[in-house]
Amino acid sequence: MKRIDRLLELVLGSLLALMVLDVTWQILTRFLPMNPSSYTEELARYLLVWIGILGAAYAYRKKSHLGIDLLTNALPEGLRKKVQLLTISLCFAFAAATMVFGGIQLVMLTFELNQLSAALSIPMGFVYSVIPLSGTLICIFSIDQLLQVLRGEIPAAHDSAESTEMASAQG
Template sequence: MSIRKTIDKALEWVLVFLLSVLVLDVLWQVASRYILNSPSSYTDELAGYLLIWVGLLGAAYVAGKREHLAIDLLIQRSSPKRKFRLEMIISIVVVLFAIVVMLIGGSWLVYTRFYLSVKSAALGMPLGVVYLVLPISGILITYFDIDNMYNLVNAYRKN
């Protein structure tokens, strides 16, 4: 099994686990509020943090599968040479965004939250843990898009 497939499979399992915990958390939130008449104090905050993780890791997953939302009308109507160039430009822009915003900016955010010892209100956990998903997703998106560019170049050379 290749590294890419191993990362994809691991990411799938992480996403399934996080989404399962999110569903259970929201179910407990509803049950404790309406059935037990004693709303849980941490479930709302946990649901928000889990949604952040699922959203960003899910974005990395679909970026790796190249199944993200895209308007590809221009690419569909282009010659193979122009299609190759457009896909390379798009991948380069995505990699630059992932590195600058998610990896560098996210790492700075994580560092400052840990350095300042910022804790979440209800759970009392360090917010650096919550924001850790930004550089993780940035690394994954960068890896996936570089791998996609490598495969794109090899496919273009064969034709």
């Protein structure tokens, strides 16, 4: 699992660096020779899509998505564990049905229709392929989280919140 995490971090960092270079090139070609590059805006848009959707999978893995745990913190530990299992299972189901299954359908359809991007003339199926890829990652991460909850490796929600508050108060 650590290899997947590291690879995802590397891919996201590389995409971000490429986007910075792309936008820098766009600015330079717009103002120096007064002849803006024709492909940079579209490339930046597609890189942003990839960073955003892959970043969602990364944030899910790191548990960085916004969550309101007021209700779950008030639950007894046994019920809290059941709610965690339900929540993770729902995330898995959504990612599998919408992102993986629906994303594959979208990618196949755009390849069948031979839909090309306007400036780069690349098949749009390559752009959309990030959806099932990210969905697959979320499914893998969900299974890992389910196993962690079942093994008791994920601490109770209020315990981790208290330790975060204590660490910030000490620092």
